[in-house]
Amino acid sequence: MKTLKRVIIALLLFILAAAAAEFHAVFASGLTMVYMYHSVSDVPFNPDAEEFSVLESDFEDQLRYFSESGAETLFVTDLTQPEPEDGPRRVVITFDDGYEDNYTKAFPLLKKYGIKATVFMIAGKIDRPGYLTSAQIREMTESGLVSVQSHTVSHEPMAWGDKTYEDAVYEMGESKRLVEEASGAEVTALAMPNGSVDATLLNIADDYYTAVCTDADYRGFLNGSASNPMDIHRVGIYRRHSVRDVRRMTEHRALYVMKRGLEKLLGLD
């Protein structure tokens, strides 16, 4: 009985300490929420992955909210810029994989609301059915509203499986070259497929990139210039999320992060 009590107290203390650490990070000044979308389409690009396609009306509601709340939207590559004191709330919108609906569905809405987004393109999918074409990438880039960055060449997770060092160098270097060729702009950010990463991969990435998105989890916020741009975490937005959810995440970051952090610690994730 006594042992059980001790275990429970130790567990509670552990949870409190973890929560305090999260709180400390969250309340540090000038946090920027970093969101990860994939596709915007009422008809999912893949019926087995419906969650990855946000409804078009939901996406518009979310952009309207960002716009009306006066949030400043940034490219991932601008995250290292120091944030102004008492500036507007900062939000980073990203899209992974480079689905064609990023151009046909999302881009018109980004233009309508004047909102910036970063697309992490699977370089090997440029000009392939269902994905962005070189011309679309170029047009979006030239609009000044979309920054197209790298999501490797093949999209295979790199920190496990049988990828060699040379494979990783190719995935990072060649994807940068291919996306730059399509967009006509410099590529300095990388999103790791499945968030899979290790120290060796980050070392290689350092040769090509100044910003790397790793895990997609509840810690999808950044303390601007004080954060490590080589380990950016993002919060995924899926079909189940309404504008209310996005507003809650954006305006009540502390509570949201606390809740998700506790859920994770307690294995309820």
Ligand SMILES: [Zn+2]
């Ligand atoms: Zn991906």
